[in-house]
Amino acid sequence: MRSLIADAAREKLDAARPRLPRPRAASPRWDAVVVGAGFAGAVMAERMAADGGKRVLVLDRRPHVAGNAHDRTDAAGILVHDYGPHIFHTNSEDVFAYLSRFTDWRPYEHRVLAEVKGKLVPMPINRTTLNLLYGLDLTTDEEAAAFLASRAEPVARVETSEDVVVSAIGRELYELFFRGYTRKQWGLDPSELDRSVTARVPTRTSVDDRYFTDTFQAMPAEGYTRMFERMLDHPNIEVRTGVDFKEVQHSLQWDHLVYTGPIDEYFGHRYGKLPYRSLVFRHETLDQEQALPTGTVNHPDEATPFTRVSEFKHLTGQVHPRTSVVYEHPSPRATPTIRSLGRKTARCSIAIWRWRQRRPTSASSDGWRAIATTTWIRWSVRHSRHGGG
Numbered sequence: 001m002r003s004l005i006a007d008a009a010r011e012k013l014d015a016a017r018p019r020l021p022r023p024r025a026a027s028p029r030w031d032a033v034v035v036g037a038g039f040a041g042a043v044m045a046e047r048m049a050a051d052g053g054k055r056v057l058v059l060d061r062r063p064h065v066a067g068n069a070h071d072r073t074d075a076a077g078i079l080v081h082d083y084g085p086h087i088f089h090t091n092s093e094d095v096f097a098y099l100s101r102f103t104d105w106r107p108y109e110h111r112v113l114a115e116v117k118g119k120l121v122p123m124p125i126n127r128t129t130l131n132l133l134y135g136l137d138l139t140t141d142e143e144a145a146a147f148l149a150s151r152a153e154p155v156a157r158v159e160t161s162e163d164v165v166v167s168a169i170g171r172e173l174y175e176l177f178f179r180g181y182t183r184k185q186w187g188l189d190p191s192e193l194d195r196s197v198t199a200r201v202p203t204r205t206s207v208d209d210r211y212f213t214d215t216f217q218a219m220p221a222e223g224y225t226r227m228f229e230r231m232l233d234h235p236n237i238e239v240r241t242g243v244d245f246k247e248v249q250h251s252l253q254w255d256h257l258v259y260t261g262p263i264d265e266y267f268g269h270r271y272g273k274l275p276y277r278s279l280v281f282r283h284e285t286l287d288q289e290q291a292l293p294t295g296t297v298n299h300p301d302e303a304t305p306f307t308r309v310s311e312f313k314h315l316t317g318q319v320h321p322r323t324s325v326v327y328e329h330p331s332p333r334a335t336p337t338i339r340s341l342g343r344k345t346a347r348c349s350i351a352i353w354r355w356r357q358r359r360p361t362s363a364s365s366d367g368w369r370a371i372a373t374t375t376w377i378r379w380s381v382r383h384s385r386h387g388g389g
């Protein structure tokens with residue numbers, strides 16, 4: 001009883017005592033600060049911590065690890081890649097063995113079709129592509145090579161990317177597969193790009209329709225994010241997401257800095273801004289089991305506003321009665337995350353919500369937010385082009 005009264009008295013005294021700010025713990029000096037939790041940053045952090053015994057602080061301004069390879073389960077329960085489809089491929093046994101410490105794999109070879117002249121044909125161009133497009137029956141590599149050679153147009157001096165492609169496979173295939181796609185993707189005509197940009201035209205005379213030909217091709221069995229989480233799960237590593245290095249660098253001390261962000265930003269743009277090209281990802285969930293015949297379908301024609309659409313279940317092997325796809329819309333702007341554009345898209349969202357009341361469709365909420373984002377970008381680009389707000 002006495003102790004209860006004493007406790008109560010102590011609590012009263014405590015409550016009456018003025019609250020002083022707690023003395024702040026001195027910020028520790030890190031052996032290394034790593035900016036970015038994508039492939040470059042996470043591997044550096046893991047190696048320094050596990051192999052070098054260093055104490056490492058990893059910062060990422062996005063709200064997650066894994067950088068551009070980040071994946072997550074969407075509202076429908078389907079594993080999707082926020083920043084477009086990522087397929088793991090390498091010829092390095094060391095790289096594959098290293099990553100295998102953090103994940104099991106699902107064997108997967110990516111295949112891409114291109115919609116050209118109303119047909120779906122393999123991309124990169126191969127013998128099947130030529131047979132389907134031209135109604136041919138080329139049966140050997142030699143026949144396909146001879147056909148391509150017959151279409152190729154000699155170019156006196158190969159200076160631009162257009163020259164590279166036209167001189168290898170001719171103007172028609174160049175225009176069907178490369179011109180529109182490049183103009184959409186880079187905002188430049190191939191005739192404005194140096195020849196080094198398209199140093200090699202990926203055409204095949206065989207019927208190999210794999211997009212990559214690397215020795216190791218696979219997908220992390222539980223997804224990329226899980227693999228990165230395991231990589232960064234080390235007692236010597238502290239991860240802080242949603243933290244921009246620019247905003248905290250003055251309060252940090254380190255011996256080594258690993259910076260994997262945009263290099264012009266690192267120098268505070270004092271040498272100018274690099275001309276980045278960006279993509280807006282429009283995610284959609286559809287009320288059907290399968291949407292595409294392959295993981296990705298390219299749309300090289302300029303009239304289609306997106307460059308490609310990908311269906312994640314092909315990549316992940318997930319079984320689900322619905323399916324999620326992502327459309328890639330090239331954009332001249334810095335990559336707008338859906339989050340950072342949230343407020344700006346609000347106006348578009350209201351208009352889209354009203355339209356949605358009239359036309360029920362099956363896009364997920366992420367899909368709708370992305371459509372709002374895309375709409376906002378189109379709107380803002382149009383306005384900035386016209387000198388408006």
Ligand SMILES: Cc1cc2nc3c(=O)[nH]c(=O)nc-3n(C[C@H](O)[C@H](O)[C@H](O)COP(=O)(O)OP(=O)(O)OC[C@H]3O[C@@H](n4cnc5c(N)ncnc54)[C@H](O)[C@@H]3O)c2cc1C
Pocket residue numbers: 035036037038039040041059060061062066067068069083084085086087088089243244245246260261262279
């Ligand atoms: C649409 C698309 C598809 C792709 N498909 C494939 C594929 O199929 N296979 C493949 O191998 N590769 C693919 N890639 C390439 C792959 O995404 C990159 O090679 C890889 O992500 C590079 O890793 P990184 O760590 O260098 O950069 P990132 O993954 O971009 O990571 C850098 C991280 O740094 C963070 N950061 C930057 N600045 C700061 C700062 N100031 N403070 C805090 N954090 C900061 C960023 O938020 C980011 O998370 C694709 C890329 C794109 C865009």
